[in-house]
Amino acid sequence: MRRLTALLFVVLFMFGYSKAAEVVFIDVQVVVNQSKAGKDAQGILEEVGKKAQSEVEAKQKVLKNDQKSQEEFQAFAINKQQEVLKKRDELLQKFMKIVQENLESYGKAKGYSIIIDKQAVLFGKPELDKTDEFLKYFDSNYEKGEKIK
Secondary structure (H helix, E strand, C coil): CHHHHHHHHHHHHHHHHHHHCCEEEECHHHHHHHCHHHHHHHHHHHHHHHHHHHHHHHHHHHCCCCHHHHHHHHHHHHHHHHHHHHHHHHHHHHHHHHHHHHHHHHHHHHCCCEEEEHHHCCCCCHHHECHHHHHHHHHHHHHHCCCCC
């Protein structure tokens, strides 16, 4: 009976150990900053911001210096700022949807049970950091698929 218990313990321990290897982590911030999709989103946001800024500056140049004109200008500037924020939120939502889809397909293809954001990891063996591997996978899929617009 003791041998059976000991054998069962060893089997369960080994099973648990092999399951632990299915947990990896990825630095999502690196994916945001270094992926092709992230760079595309950042570029689009910069363009939208520059366009809004130039429209605000152009509007400011043609306004008269009276109270009504100043109120109109402030409303216009606030509206442009809201447009930029709305576009940022849209881009972020599209980007995170693409990241999530890729994380799921990557995790399934690799047989991982859990993929954790590196920011939530207090300690992890370096070999469990799959950021670079995922970044290559993600960029490859992004090049083949739908682009962020």
